[in-house]
Amino acid sequence: MKMTRDIHDIVGGLLMSAAGLFFALYGREYNFGSADRMGPGYFPVVLGWLLFGLGLLLAIPAWWRQGSPIVLQWGNLFWSVASLLAFALLLYPLGVALAALAASLVALIATKMALRTRILVSLAVAALTTVIFPIGLRMTLPIWP
Incomplete structure (x- = not known):
């Protein structure tokens, strides 16, 4: 019996991680600052890394979870x-x-x-x-x- 992986969560999590990684790395072009004196790069870098981590937390468990196949409507x-x-x-x-x-x-x-x-x-x-x-x-x- 062939198991169908949870493709929806795998693809969604990887896309979230890719977007988070982009913003985390792109935000380094700006002054980061510190937690009490945030620079323009602080917000995109912190949220980018959070989005990257959340995307991985969504995608990795989905690899071992069974899901339904993708049906394009x-x-x-x-x-x-x-x-x-x-x-x-x-x-x-x-x-x-x-x-x-x-x-x-x-x-x-x-x-x-x-x-x-x-x-x-x-x-x-x-x-x-x-x-x-x-x-x-x-x-x-x-x-x-």
């Missing part, structure tokens, strides 16, 4: 990318509120939610996007057409 991938493209193409002609609404509706095509639920979720996403980005963060984005 092409439909979800397609609708996610289509949603991002819809938002990018509709942002300036329609504004943040309507672009977020349309993008959310496109992303939810792959789900089995009822139409009413999709519309309510999309309205909530559009409202939150509008409140956070152009209003809260004061980004210079049109809210409406």
Whole structure:
């Protein structure tokens, strides 16, 4: 009997470790400082090494653990990318509120939610996007057409 390793956690842990190692090594370009007088390199180096260690703690035990095989869900991938493209193409002609609404509706095509639920979720996403980005963060984005 062939054992299927926990590929999800192995790949995820190794990617976390790689990202942590990158930031830990890249942060050394800046002045590190000390714990009481932190320099600009302190935060990325410390968090990079923490992320590196956590990634290894996730990946190493997964090598001996049985997991399920990876199944690519092409439909979800397609609708996610289509949603991002819809938002990018509709942002300036329609504004943040309507672009977020349309993008959310496109992303939810792959789900089995009822139409009413999709519309309510999309309205909530559009409202939150509008409140956070152009209003809260004061980004210079049109809210409406």
